[in-house]
Amino acid sequence: MASFSKFGNDLYSGKRSIDFVGRRRLWYAISAVLVLIALVGPWLRGGYEFGIEFRGGSEFTVSQVSSLDQTIATDTVNEVAPGSNPRVSTLGQDSVRVQTDELDKTQTASVQDALATAYDVPVDDVTTSFIGATWGADITTQAIRGLVIFLVLVAIFMAIYFRTWKMAAAALIALLHDLIITAGVYGLTGLEITPAAVIGLLTILGYSLYDTVVVFDKIRENTSNLGERGTQTFGEMVNLAINQTLVRSINTSIVAALPVASILIIGSFVLGASTLRDISLALLIGIIVGTYSTIFVAAPLYVQFREKEAKIVKHDARVTADRKRAAQSSVSA
């Protein structure tokens, strides 16, 4: 891939440069539209679909079936426990999962027997679960608490590491952007929100910031001589840093996304609805959006936060003045 490494060289040297910082209004507008869609879309569609862990109910899994016909399950459950709203899905190649409203012990046992008879499998191959509606609520409460604690800790960590709270603020805004958009994809597509999806969403926290830290570290390095005699404005320094780390960002994102995509594909085609699928889908969206937001949201925001600082205004003014003088001298030369 000589062309890709050539591309990297050009970005590094500044021969080729994509104006991430200068055109920030455009990127902000794109992100604002995406966030708006992610927030309003699910609401227009009729809200999020929550998994059984949040609704509460009973679940039956029939394994080793010879027929994956879902109507058998629907009919059987409707007959044995009328009005229990069965939702049937296939798991892998030889299992059927039935989720119903909450059933009592005797009903559960009779549905279990009926399903075993209907699918012609031993009763042992029909497993039953009962999930209280508070289970999901507990997870959500814990998840939100975890989110808040994490954000506070990571903000402190980044503020100390980068020695400016403005980088932490920009990184956290980008993170929020990622979380909203990922959650929005679930809302828009009507995919069920399961605890596994919540795990995936929480993992984005780590990944999105990982990506941002790599780029911000380079920005910090490029802007460390701010105030010394330089030829670039602050915005240009940051932009060069983004360009220089672009190949790295693309490579790390692809490498991170490959195993996740592999889980997602295996998870959804082979296993059907499963923990693996739910975790990996949220993660895959998160990795893609996270890479985007580091480059197009976090870094430009950082420039915006800082460019009004007296030190930077002074620096930029001097650079502009130097350039004018240089331009005049070269014209005169």
Added chain:
Amino acid sequence: MAQSTAVKKAWRTLIWLVVVFGVLIGTIAGGVLWSNATWTPKLALDLEGGTQIILTPKLESGDQVSQEQLDQAVSIIRQRVDASGVSEAEVTTQGGTNVVVSIPGSPDDETLNRIESSAKLDFRAVLLADVAATATTASPSPTVDPNLSTTPTASPTNASDLAWVTPALQAQFDNFDCNSEAADDAGQAPADQPLITCDDNGVKYLLGPVEIEGADIADASSGIATTQNGSSTGQWVVDISFNDAGTKKFADVTTRLYGLTGVQNQFAIVLDGRVITAPTTGGAFTDGKAQISGSFTQESAKTLADQLKFGALPIGFTTQSSEAISATLGSTQLLSGLIAGAIGLLLVIIYSLIQYRVLGTVTIASLVVAAALTYLLVTLMSWRIDFRLSLAGVAGLIVAIGITADSFIVYFERIRDELRDGKVLTSSVQAGWKRAIRTITASDAVNFLAAAVLYVLAIGNVRGFAFTLGLTTIVDIIVVVLFTHPLMTLLAELPFFRDGHKASGLDPRALGAVYRGRAQFRAPAAGVTAAKRGSSSREAVKRQTIAERKAAELAGTSAGITGGSAGKPGTDSTRPTDEGKNS
């Protein structure tokens, strides 16, 4: 020479890695030989199959469960599960409120009932008893005249005082249906109020307030009763002994009840709001020992003894979810997870080889070392802290492949950056490392923070995921420091890499080191490194030219002037290796 010290250091570091592996393998081997460790990690329920029961405390509104109560409950439930002969059961708390019982395989109904049913045990005096209404009169909500008085006519003097029975309570009792929902909710009744409930034989009771709590029972056992001269009666009984507080309370209660007649002579042992037995009081018991006799079988006597002994939970629990996980489904999922992991790993390897050529093999070797280290650590953890690998944990491991490989990319790109600046490979590796390790540590710290917060606050399988993610973050740092960096240092000495073979992935020409001069603004921007200071004379020349070149560029001429020696891009005669030899 600086290089040789770097090489020496690299060998030393690699020896440390061997030591780490040696210690891990040695510890596990020792564990296998002399303890109960295994060479494979233990699997969690979702992969192994089994039953997971989540119990949540029954609290009157506004009450909070304390950690102490929860810990006490966990140890009692654990005893109870162990007493039922189930091995390897796991009882843990979850999210500060719930108790999770994980039992491998499929436990029998009796074991399940023992765990689920035994909870809060109380002793209450019987006020009224009656054979419950049969199903024919069952109505979902018994109607009680709301005008009936709910206040006692006289303030009750003791727990057996019939003054507790208000007209409203009497009506409620008369209409009480043992199969109704009210009967299921009896376990949440306040301790200082009368309780209407049933036993398993369909007898309904109106009971006084709680007099003795289950926590006051010191021990309970079942056995065959003997007569005074020591001969067996053949009757199964349950013996109870109370602790000091219980002895005193039991003496008071039995003294009072002994003087009463009819059902008021009975006291009820109430478990989870249901009467398990209501024996008559045959005397005043002041020695803290009591014997319950009745129509026990060996089985039921043992069950009652266990319930009394282990049923002394500080709080009542209700089953929030009970999930049976099929082992076949679990193994399918594990297999699919492993296949997904293998494919993911293969894709990462292919991509690394395309992007980094032979350098990609360093990624592969590092991933192999990381995988081996992770496997050993997971195995060790499953022995030492009883960690069990769940499907979510497997997902965490697979996701980690990408995140671990990311560190190598950050490192390689830093080396390339240094090469682009015109450094020789050996110094590029060292200079690139100094910068890369900072970035890797910072980003891994963020990742680890996320994993730690998730782990501490986690519920259920979030925890397994957070654990593996945190573990692999640490493994990542260890591998990068103890393996990838020393390996790069050593490889940089090989002619294949040193001379920048086309396929090495570190070819300075392909990396545009010839454009060195065009990275003009980078020299000051990057900060002056020690290596650069070494070639300060060149640096000085280079810096002087910057302003001029900048001017030229702004004027629209695109021709760059390389630092040090003048020349057009692509015709630069200064080979980076030459410069390296100078410095």
